[in-house]
Amino acid sequence: MSSLLYRLGRWVFRRRARVALTWLFVVLLAGAGAGTLSRGTDNTFSIPGTEAGDALTQLSRTFPQVSGTSATYVVVAPSGVAVTDAAVTGPVAQAISTLGGLTQVVAVSNPFGTTAAGQVSGDGSAAVVSVQMNGSAGAITADTQASLATVKDTLAAALPTGSQVALGGDLFSQQVPTLSATEGLGLVIALVVLVVTFGSFLAAGMPVLTALLGVALSMSGIFIATRFATISSTTPLLALMLGLAVGIDYALFIISRHQGQLRDGMDPEESAARATATAGSAVVFAGLAVVIALLGLGVAGIPFLAVMGIAAACGVGVAVIIAITLTPALLGFAGERLRPRPRRRRSRAEGSTPVASGNRFFTGWVRAVTRYPVVTIVAVVGLLGVASIPAARLDLALPDAGSQPTSSGARVAYDLLAEHFGAGYNGPLIVTGTIIGSHDPLGLMADLKHEIEKLPGVASVPLATPNVTADTGILQVIPDGGPDSAQTTALVHEIRAQHDRFLRTYGVDLAVTGHTAVGIDISARLGAALLPFGLIVVGLSFVLLTMVFRSLWVPLKATLGYLLSVGTSFGVVVLVFQDGWGADLLGVARTGPVINFMPIVLMGVLFGLAMDYEVFLVSRMREDYVHGGDARAAVASGFVGSATVVAAAAAIMFSVFAAFVPEGDVNIKPIALGLAVGVFVDAFIVRMTLVPAVLHLLGDRAWHMPRRLDRLLPSFDVEGEGLAAEVALADWPEPNSTDAVAADGLRLDGPDGPLYADVSVRVPAGGVLVLAGPHRSGRTALLLTFAGRVHPDTGLLKVDGLVSPVRAAAIRGRVAVARLARTADPVGELRTAFASGAPVVAIDDLDAVGDPTLRRSVLAELTARLSTPAPGRDGAGRTLLVTCLDPLGLDGLLPDGERTVLTVPAARTADRTAAVEVQA
Numbered sequence: 001m002s003s004l005l006y007r008l009g010r011w012v013f014r015r016r017a018r019v020a021l022t023w024l025f026v027v028l029l030a031g032a033g034a035g036t037l038s039r040g041t042d043n044t045f046s047i048p049g050t051e052a053g054d055a056l057t058q059l060s061r062t063f064p065q066v067s068g069t070s071a072t073y074v075v076v077a078p079s080g081v082a083v084t085d086a087a088v089t090g091p092v093a094q095a096i097s098t099l100g101g102l103t104q105v106v107a108v109s110n111p112f113g114t115t116a117a118g119q120v121s122g123d124g125s126a127a128v129v130s131v132q133m134n135g136s137a138g139a140i141t142a143d144t145q146a147s148l149a150t151v152k153d154t155l156a157a158a159l160p161t162g163s164q165v166a167l168g169g170d171l172f173s174q175q176v177p178t179l180s181a182t183e184g185l186g187l188v189i190a191l192v193v194l195v196v197t198f199g200s201f202l203a204a205g206m207p208v209l210t211a212l213l214g215v216a217l218s219m220s221g222i223f224i225a226t227r228f229a230t231i232s233s234t235t236p237l238l239a240l241m242l243g244l245a246v247g248i249d250y251a252l253f254i255i256s257r258h259q260g261q262l263r264d265g266m267d268p269e270e271s272a273a274r275a276t277a278t279a280g281s282a283v284v285f286a287g288l289a290v291v292i293a294l295l296g297l298g299v300a301g302i303p304f305l306a307v308m309g310i311a312a313a314c315g316v317g318v319a320v321i322i323a324i325t326l327t328p329a330l331l332g333f334a335g336e337r338l339r340p341r342p343r344r345r346r347s348r349a350e351g352s353t354p355v356a357s358g359n360r361f362f363t364g365w366v367r368a369v370t371r372y373p374v375v376t377i378v379a380v381v382g383l384l385g386v387a388s389i390p391a392a393r394l395d396l397a398l399p400d401a402g403s404q405p406t407s408s409g410a411r412v413a414y415d416l417l418a419e420h421f422g423a424g425y426n427g428p429l430i431v432t433g434t435i436i437g438s439h440d441p442l443g444l445m446a447d448l449k450h451e452i453e454k455l456p457g458v459a460s461v462p463l464a465t466p467n468v469t470a471d472t473g474i475l476q477v478i479p480d481g482g483p484d485s486a487q488t489t490a491l492v493h494e495i496r497a498q499h500d501r502f503l504r505t506y507g508v509d510l511a512v513t514g515h516t517a518v519g520i521d522i523s524a525r526l527g528a529a530l531l532p533f534g535l536i537v538v539g540l541s542f543v544l545l546t547m548v549f550r551s552l553w554v555p556l557k558a559t560l561g562y563l564l565s566v567g568t569s570f571g572v573v574v575l576v577f578q579d580g581w582g583a584d585l586l587g588v589a590r591t592g593p594v595i596n597f598m599p600i601v602l603m604g605v606l607f608g609l610a611m612d613y614e615v616f617l618v619s620r621m622r623e624d625y626v627h628g629g630d631a632r633a634a635v636a637s638g639f640v641g642s643a644t645v646v647a648a649a650a651a652i653m654f655s656v657f658a659a660f661v662p663e664g665d666v667n668i669k670p671i672a673l674g675l676a677v678g679v680f681v682d683a684f685i686v687r688m689t690l691v692p693a694v695l696h697l698l699g700d701r702a703w704h705m706p707r708r709l710d711r712l713l714p715s716f717d718v719e720g721e722g723l724a725a726e727v728a729l730a731d732w733p734e735p736n737s738t739d740a741v742a743a744d745g746l747r748l749d750g751p752d753g754p755l756y757a758d759v760s761v762r763v764p765a766g767g768v769l770v771l772a773g774p775h776r777s778g779r780t781a782l783l784l785t786f787a788g789r790v791h792p793d794t795g796l797l798k799v800d801g802l803v804s805p806v807r808a809a810a811i812r813g814r815v816a817v818a819r820l821a822r823t824a825d826p827v828g829e830l831r832t833a834f835a836s837g838a839p840v841v842a843i844d845d846l847d848a849v850g851d852p853t854l855r856r857s858v859l860a861e862l863t864a865r866l867s868t869p870a871p872g873r874d875g876a877g878r879t880l881l882v883t884c885l886d887p888l889g890l891d892g893l894l895p896d897g898e899r900t901v902l903t904v905p906a907a908r909t910a911d912r913t914a915a916v917e918v919q920a
């Protein structure tokens with residue numbers, strides 16, 4: 001990875017103008033596409049496969065009049081006037097007549113009609129007019145909604161002075177989120193942090209620019225996708241929040257590494273390439289972790305949540321791609337202007353240490369947290385454990401109009417309904433079933449109404465009627481509690497628990513649906529998905545960090561720290577949104593249950609962000625440990641070397657997330673607060689306090705990795721060790737070397753001893769190398785090492801100019817292997833190997849071909865192939881690597897010419913093939 005990014009960074013640096021113009025063109029093209037194709041977002045939440053969702057779908061076919069969304073007018077008469085007085089009933093009747101003629105209106109209830117029930121309050125002070133719409137909330141046009149508002153204003157003007165008219169209902173229960181100046185404050189704070197971190201306005205502006213371009217592109221993509229899929233209005237806001245945060249941080253990591261290398265005197269082009277390779281590798285890893293976690297939201301099996309995860313993951317992916325492509329281009333434009341002014345620093349010879357020469361604040365920090373590591377660990381775990389206790393009381397629900405600001409019309413209608421009719425009137429349930437087998441549908445519905453009225457938690461059943469074809473019946477049930485209350489949830493479960501009894505007694509298969517029941521089912525589905533999703537995230541974090549750090553203790557500690565951060569985030573969200581701590585300060589209109597998809601979204605996003613800080617902090621510690629060998633000193637020096645950029649990144653993310661809390665959308669508020677708290681806790685308390693203490697306490701054991709597991713897991717070189725090896729060997733064995741193979745001191749150990757040792761050889765391009773040795777020698781293992789299929793334990797090796805094992809994957813693409821010992825068609829095996837176009841061909845057991853006719857065919861094939869230049873090698877022929885028992889046995893198999901012969905002694909192992917790990 002680091003080698004690929006190194007070449008990418010250098011390429012982009014040299015072609016910066018072309019790259020910058022390409023990105024600008026892509027963003028403008030996407031913006032044009034969004035303006036042309038966008039159909040807008042939709043706040044309709046549903047789940048296929050649940051009782052409420054399936055029943056609502058069935059109602060849309062059998063009873064369409066009640067399956068769509070609805071609007072509600074609440075009329076309150078002035079003091080001393082009854083709502084049934086002519087001064088009120090006359091204007092209401094006129095409004096009902098006007099509403100009946102509106103497009104998308106199916107039916108309008110008359111609270112004063114003879115069939116009306118429960119639409120006039122018990123004290124006669126208020127009445128409700130219900131307007132049934134044709135379609136879901138997302139299908140109701142802006143013109144229809146404007147007409148509904150006009151009717152409300154006309155009615156208010158016609159009523160006696162002192163009357164109240166409010167318009168609400170399911171249609172207006174969800175607000176379309178909008179941006180305010182408060183969200184922009186997060187960018188301002190981020191810019192200030194960047195200026196302080198870099199000491200340069202030019203460097204500080206680069207991460208903001210790349211983040212804004214990434215957000216513009218991802219948002220455009222989301223709105224283009226609305227043409228083909230239903231996307232909730234929360235989705236682009238979540239993508240915006242994440243895109244800004246990670247976009248700024250990812251560029252920050254790369255620019256910070258670049259600036260540090262410039263301070264040490266490195267050339268700008270080389271520095272940009274190395275920064276892209278090292279910090280860019282960590283960016284790719286961290287971004288991949290976030291993307292995987294966000295895509296994991298699909299585990300819940302809820303379409304709108306899966307779409308939200310995909311959109312946010314695409315936004316993070318765009319941020320990663322822009323960070324590793326556009327950032328090097330901007331570094332190229334800046335050139336020498338980013339080089340910090342030289343500062344006088346004492347050399348190590350004068351007694352300074354890596355820690356002493358670092359930031360004094362963070363030097364004191366790491367010394368304080370590692371002086372008594374056990375005390376630090378106990379204090380942090382105890383503090384965060386206590387902060388996580390409220391998380392056990394986390395209550396989830398879909399937001400409704402009661403969560404909106406008190407100034408909104410829908411909230412006014414919500415409060416008036418609760419005041420005059422009871423809290424349950426804001427969350428009516430619909431109980432429906434097929435009654436096609438009944439001979440007395442009206443009597444059946446009356447019996448069912450009587451049964452349900454007796455259930456605990458039922459305030460009233462104002463409606464119980466069959467449809468016009470008498471094949472489907474519905475009952476409107478008003479609960480005692482509000483739509484997000486535990487009592488209403490219990491009532492839904494109680495009605496469903498009576499299903500079998502109703503089926504036996506009345507022959508009706510009843511189901512509970514409606515907006516409130518749908519929200520309850522979504523919350524239940526999300527609650528059930530939390531555990532498997534959490535196991536996936538925790539397991540993923542452990543595996544990924546094991547791959548990165550080649551350690552078991554580091555990922556174990558990181559995973560437990562992540563759980564502490566999540567628990568604390570949930571705890572703070574409960575204290576604010578349910579218990580009301582600081583609710584007024586943060587603009588929380590009403591305390592109560594939290595939006596039901598908050599936990600799973602927060603867990604996924606915070607996982608990726610926690611991996612960011614873990615990688616950037618601990619990778620520097622591991623790098624210093626690998627180079628210095630003192631584990632505890634490496635904790636201190638690595639902390640000081642990376643703490644500044646980690647602290648800056650966390651401060652930026654915190655400010656961006658926190659800016660979405662005061663004036664944010666009701667759906668995004670708890671997520672933003674949870675992420676802000678989670679980022680602060682994870683960065684400053686877990687990663688920068690708990691992690692150094694744990695690693696200091698463990699010492700060398702922190703970096704222990706069982707050898708077998710180390711060989712089994714793939715390596716993710718985020719520290720750039722492989723790149724460092726490539727740079728160090730760039731001029732080895734000499735500058736501009738054209739050797740096909742150059743090896744020095746290679747050794748590979750088997751279970752019972754070395755398979756080969758002290759192997760040093762050079763093979764020119766177009767040459768022939770013969771590896772001879774007896775059976776059970778290391779000749780095959782050595783051949784596969786040159787082919788990139790086996791990695792040596794020690795020594796230096798270059799194949800076709802590529803350093804092994806750093807570029808093993810590329811080497812495997814340039815070395816074709818033919819195994820002749822057990823093939824019936826050796827000529828076909830050779831043709832397949834040469835047909836790959838590889839400049840180097842490795843042939844194992846060439847002398848195994850004993851048949852004279854086949855030997856002549858093999859000789860003819862090799863003669864023809866070796867006389868043909870390798871593709872793209874400027875006339876150089878193929879390089880041939882072969883193994884055999886005895887070089888004399890190759891007579892009549894290899895064309896005449898110069899060849900290098902290397903004898904490999906017998907290996908001290910019973911089975912040479914089982915002793916090596918062959919890379920596919």
